[in-house]
Every structure is written in structure tokens, then in C-alpha cells.
Amino acid sequence: MSLRQLLFRRKKNKQANKTTEKELFQDESIEKNFYRDLETNKSEINKLFVQTFDFEMKDIKLGKQKACICYLESMLDTNELSNKVLNSINKSISHEINDIETVRDEFFPTVPYQYVENLHQVTWNVLNGQAVLLVDGITKALTFKIGGTEQRAITEPSTQTILRGPKDGFIEDISTNISLIRKRIKNPRLKFERYHLGTDTKTTVNISYIENITNQDILDEVRKRIKKIEVGGVLDSGNIEEFITDKTLTPFPLVFNTERPDTIAGHLLEGKVAIMIDGSPFALSVPGVLVDFFESSEDYYQPYFMASFIRMVRYISFMIALVLPSLYVALSTYHHELMPTQLLISIQAQREGVPFPAVIEILVMELTFEILREAGIRMPRAVGQTVSIVGALVIGQAAVEAGLVSNVLVIIVALTAIASFVSPIYNFSISTRLLRFILILMAAGLGLYGILLFLILMVIHLVSLRSFGIPYLTPVAPFQLTEQKDVFVRFPIWSNKRRPTYLKTKSPIKIKGNPSPSPPTSDNG
Structure with missing residues (x-):
């Protein structure tokens, strides 16, 4: 045996039985059975929760038998615990209790419960805000579902507001979020699968789908990516998004996120898969395609003419936010002949005395506005909005009066900033803001040719x-004529009878017959 093999063997032997108590209860595959002696069980549990100030273990009597109840007082309502559990144990019985089922029938017939068979499950239920009852001489335990602590009320979504439609939004409690979906889709085939991710946090993650609609291949791929996640902690849906996104270097979001239950319900009815994370008010929807980020749930609550007009405004705003500053740089620097004479004279007159070239001028103003926007978000709400508005006005006016920038540049920066806010999904507007700076640099170097080159490369990237x-540009590329009823404009709902073909759903028809609201014919003649 070589020296290398000997060292490797010794190292392996040292690690073979090196499992700490903490790791024992983090790994669900390792389970430690109950002891018949109550004091031994209490000692094993106390080892895990040592120096945990909110852990409580109360000794009680069930008739003549010793028992204890353990819980985290910060995770449940102690008044509910007293009313539902502790007040029920005053009943005295003379016979000896030999099984946990008898304990439940004698003392707690109306309290929601669950049986657990090992110490790992006890620890898991305590960490999930339940109370666990252990009885001397019985190798099973009883857990009670007690009401939790206070949580945020259901309020209107803060990032995706609408004028017409439901005003409720997801909150940080996953059970409440599931109920918001079930209120909208009363279908027994609506399924919720539960996973626990994070070796330290054990965060609850649910994937939801409608069994008779969702494509099985897409569902299996979502399950596969969720199961492959190995991380210490999961605190928000953004953590999951990075793990399940296709491994592509791109500024564009490939997973749709929203805090609107009606949006998730609509995606589920189309055949997509939703992912919800306990502790996050944002749910994910996959697969996500580019057209999803230009659609709002309000589009389907407004008349289709108005919805189509607003959707076209979003596409135009996207192009304005992306291209307008770079167009200004290219035209004012290289392509004077493309501007009308009067406009050219006006712009050059305003730029007289400005010490910087157009590219430096617009980069400074764009960066200043980004700083103001970020400051307005991070500051307290009482002053954040005021600071961003007043700061933009004061800095813009002062910069013009000082001769550092021209008036037309302030107009362009302001219009660009407003256009970037039109996007219904915030993380999509972030990608627009990032690409805008690259386009400005391309325009400064190559003029309109640089802008055109970058846009061609961007389209090639989007196609890939x-x-x-699912192709990101579908149903535009590859082009699908039957899918154009809900892309750039929205046709009447009654005319859009099929679910998206790119999802290859099990049930492609969503509207049967022809419910067109035609007026009745008259036979008076």
C-alpha cells in the first residue's frame, strides 16, 4: 500500500463516524427513535436547543403518568396553546395509558394533531411552530397545530399596482398564499408539491400546477432543478430563481416573478408551473418568455381596445428607454444631416458653452438619475419620494443654469427615466437600464452603426x-401566427380559445364553442 493510499484511508476512517448532534437533525435521512424513558428523550431534545431562550419544555401530568410538552414560544400563540392543550389535561383518569392514540382520544379529541415516531420529527415540528407532547413509557409523540404568531395582513401589491382588478397580494406566509390561489382556482386537479430547501433554514418551497393542463416534461424539469438545489439557506424567491434559471449569461430575466395571486392563477390556467417560497411575497412562474414581461393582469380586465393600446405603449416605452439617449449621442456627434435644420440649430445653440462632449454629458446625467432613484427607494418612505423628485428638479435646473448640460438633454433623460417605469415587472426594467449605458458607449464610438450593431447582437442573444x-422570443421567433392574438395586441377573450401552443399542454382548448356576443337576429319581416 502506498503512502498516499494510507493517508487517504486514515482520513476516510476519521470522517466515517463524524456526525454531530446538529447534523443529525438536519439530515432527514438520519432518524433517531424515541426511548421509552421520558427523561432520556428530554435530555436528547435539550441538547439541540441548549442556549435557546424561546424554547420551552413544561412537565405535566396525564393522570398518573409523567409527560412534557415542548415548543418555541416565539413561533406559536401561547394563549391558544393554553386554551387548546394545557387546559385539557386537568382531567384525571385512573387507568394507565399505553399508547399515544389513547392520550389523544382521552385529552385532545378536538385539537388538530399528527403522530411522530422519532426525535428528528419532534425537532422538525417544534421548529415549524408546533407543540409536541411526549409521554413516559410511550415511543411515539403527539404534535399539535396551534395558531401562529402575528403576520402581515393581506394588502395591495406594492410593486405591481393596477386600476381595475383584485387588490390583494401575496404575503410572507405560504399557507395564506396558497389559499389566495385556491380561492381563484377551485379545481381538485390543482396540485401543490412541498419541498424543504436549505440545510440550515429548511425553507418550505411549493411548486403548483394543474394536473390535467401542465406539460409533464416541463413539470419534471422543474422538479429536477428544485431537487438539485443544495444551499445553506433560502430566504427569498430570488435565491431559488438563480438556481433554477437556465445557465446563460444574460441581463434579461428568464423566470417571471409577481406578487399578484391573479397573475399566478392566470399562468397556472395557461399551463405554467408556479413556485412559492415561505417567507417571500413574490412567487415565480416558469417558463418565462419575453412577452410575459409586457403583459399585466389588468390587460384582461379592461376592454380589449384599451388593453391593446396600453400594451403597444409598453413596447414603445421599452424602445424609448433603451435607445433614446444613445440616439441623441449618435445624432449630435456624428449624424447632423439626419436632423431637421431648425432642430439642429436649436440643439447646437443650447450646447454652446457646455464644456463636455455629448457622451460625457448624458452619462453623468443618467448616472445622477440612477443615484437619485436608488436613494429614493432606500430612504424612509416619508422622505424618499420627496428627495427623488426635488433632487431631480433641483439638480437638473442647477446643472442647466451652470452651463454643464443642455436643456434638451434634461428632457431626454427625464423621458427615458419615465419610459423605464412603464414596464409592469421591475426586474425587466433593470435590464433595460443596464443595456442603455452600453448603447450610449456604442453610439459614442460608432454612431448609428454602433446602435444598429448592438441591437442586432441583442436580438441574436434573445433568440438563443x-x-x-422554451425559446425566449416565442411566439414571435419562432413565429406562430395563431399565437399573435395576445402578443402585441389583445384580441377579445372569447376569440382566444387555445392555450399557448409552445407550452404543449395536455388540454390545449380553454374555450369551447363560439361564445361571441353577437346580437340576436330579428324575424319581424
Whole structure:
């Protein structure tokens, strides 16, 4: 045996039985059975929760038998615990209790319960805000579902507001979020699968789908990516998004996120898969394609003419936010002949005395506005909005009066900033803001040719993207004529009878017959 093999063997032997008590209860595959002696069980549990100030273990009597109840007082309502559990144990019985089922029938017939068979499950239920009852001489335990602590009330979404439609939004409690979906889709085939991710946090993650609609291949791919996640902690849906996104270097979001239950319900009815994370008010929807980020749930609550007009405004705003500053740089620097004479004279007159070239001028103003926007978000709400508005006005006016920038530049920066806010999804507007700076630099170097080159490369990049195997530009590229009823404009709902073909759903028809609201014919003649 070589020296290397000997050292490797010794190292392996040292690690073979090196499992700490903490790791024992983090790994669900390792389970430690109950002891018949109550004091031994209490000692094993106390080892895990030592120096945990909110852990309580109360000794009680069930008739003549010793028992204890353990819980985290910060995770449940102690008044409910007293009313539902502790006040029920005053009943005295003379016979000896030999099984946990008898304990439940004698003392707690109306309290929601669950049986657990090992110490790992006890620890898991305590950490999830339940109370666990252990009885001397019985190798099973009883857990009670007690009401939790206070949580945030259901309020209107803060990032995706609408004028017409439901005003409720997801909150940080996953059970409440599931109920918001079930209120909208009363279908027994609506399924919720539960996973626990994070070796330290054990965060609850649910994937939801409608069994008779969702494509099985997409569902299997979502399950596969969720199961492959190995991380210490999961605190928000953004953590999950990075793990399940197709491994592509791109500024564009490939997973749709929203805090609106009606939006998730609509995606589920189309055949997509939703992912919800306990502790996050944002749910994910996959696969995500580019057209999803230009649609709002309000589009389907307004008349289709108005919805189509607003959707076209979003596409135009996207192009304005992306291209307008770079167009100004290219035209004012290289392509004077493309501007009308009067406009050219006006712009050059305003730029007289400005010490910087157009590219430096617009980069400074764009960066200043980004700083003001970020400051307005991070500051307290009482002053954040005021600071961002007043700061933009004061700095813009002062910069013009000082001769550092021109008036037309302030107009362009302001219009660009407003256009970037039109996007219904915030993380999509972030990608627009990032690409805008690259376009400005391309325009400064190559003029309109640089802008055109960058846009061609961007389209090539978008065509190459996939989200869970679905082309990112579908149904535009590859072009699908039957899908154009809900892309750039919205046709009447009654005319859009099929679910998106790119999802290859099990049930492609969503509207049967022809419910067109035609007026009745008259036979008076």
C-alpha cells in the first residue's frame, strides 16, 4: 500500500463516524427513535436547543403518568396553546395509558394533531411552530397545530399596482398564499408539491400546477432543478430563481416573478408551473418568455381596445428607454444631416458653452438619475419620494443654469427615466437600464452603426435564450401566427380559445364553442 493510499484511508476512517448532534437533525435521512424513558428523550431534545431562550419544555401530568410538552414560544400563540392543550389535561383518569392514540382520544379529541415516531420529527415540528407532547413509557409523540404568531395582513401589491382588478397580494406566509390561489382556482386537479430547501433554514418551497393542463416534461424539469438545489439557506424567491434559471449569461430575466395571486392563477390556467417560497411575497412562474414581461393582469380586465393600446405603449416605452439617449449621442456627434435644420440649430445653440462632449454629458446625467432613484427607494418612505423628485428638479435646473448640460438633454433623460417605469415587472426594467449605458458607449464610438450593431447582437442573444427548454422570443421567433392574438395586441377573450401552443399542454382548448356576443337576429319581416 502506498503512502498516499494510507493517508487517504486514515482520513476516510476519521470522517466515517463524524456526525454531530446538529447534523443529525438536519439530515432527514438520519432518524433517531424515541426511548421509552421520558427523561432520556428530554435530555436528547435539550441538547439541540441548549442556549435557546424561546424554547420551552413544561412537565405535566396525564393522570398518573409523567409527560412534557415542548415548543418555541416565539413561533406559536401561547394563549391558544393554553386554551387548546394545557387546559385539557386537568382531567384525571385512573387507568394507565399505553399508547399515544389513547392520550389523544382521552385529552385532545378536538385539537388538530399528527403522530411522530422519532426525535428528528419532534425537532422538525417544534421548529415549524408546533407543540409536541411526549409521554413516559410511550415511543411515539403527539404534535399539535396551534395558531401562529402575528403576520402581515393581506394588502395591495406594492410593486405591481393596477386600476381595475383584485387588490390583494401575496404575503410572507405560504399557507395564506396558497389559499389566495385556491380561492381563484377551485379545481381538485390543482396540485401543490412541498419541498424543504436549505440545510440550515429548511425553507418550505411549493411548486403548483394543474394536473390535467401542465406539460409533464416541463413539470419534471422543474422538479429536477428544485431537487438539485443544495444551499445553506433560502430566504427569498430570488435565491431559488438563480438556481433554477437556465445557465446563460444574460441581463434579461428568464423566470417571471409577481406578487399578484391573479397573475399566478392566470399562468397556472395557461399551463405554467408556479413556485412559492415561505417567507417571500413574490412567487415565480416558469417558463418565462419575453412577452410575459409586457403583459399585466389588468390587460384582461379592461376592454380589449384599451388593453391593446396600453400594451403597444409598453413596447414603445421599452424602445424609448433603451435607445433614446444613445440616439441623441449618435445624432449630435456624428449624424447632423439626419436632423431637421431648425432642430439642429436649436440643439447646437443650447450646447454652446457646455464644456463636455455629448457622451460625457448624458452619462453623468443618467448616472445622477440612477443615484437619485436608488436613494429614493432606500430612504424612509416619508422622505424618499420627496428627495427623488426635488433632487431631480433641483439638480437638473442647477446643472442647466451652470452651463454643464443642455436643456434638451434634461428632457431626454427625464423621458427615458419615465419610459423605464412603464414596464409592469421591475426586474425587466433593470435590464433595460443596464443595456442603455452600453448603447450610449456604442453610439459614442460608432454612431448609428454602433446602435444598429448592438441591437442586432441583442436580438441574436434573445433568440438563443431558453427558459426551461422554451425559446425566449416565442411566439414571435419562432413565429406562430395563431399565437399573435395576445402578443402585441389583445384580441377579445372569447376569440382566444387555445392555450399557448409552445407550452404543449395536455388540454390545449380553454374555450369551447363560439361564445361571441353577437346580437340576436330579428324575424319581424
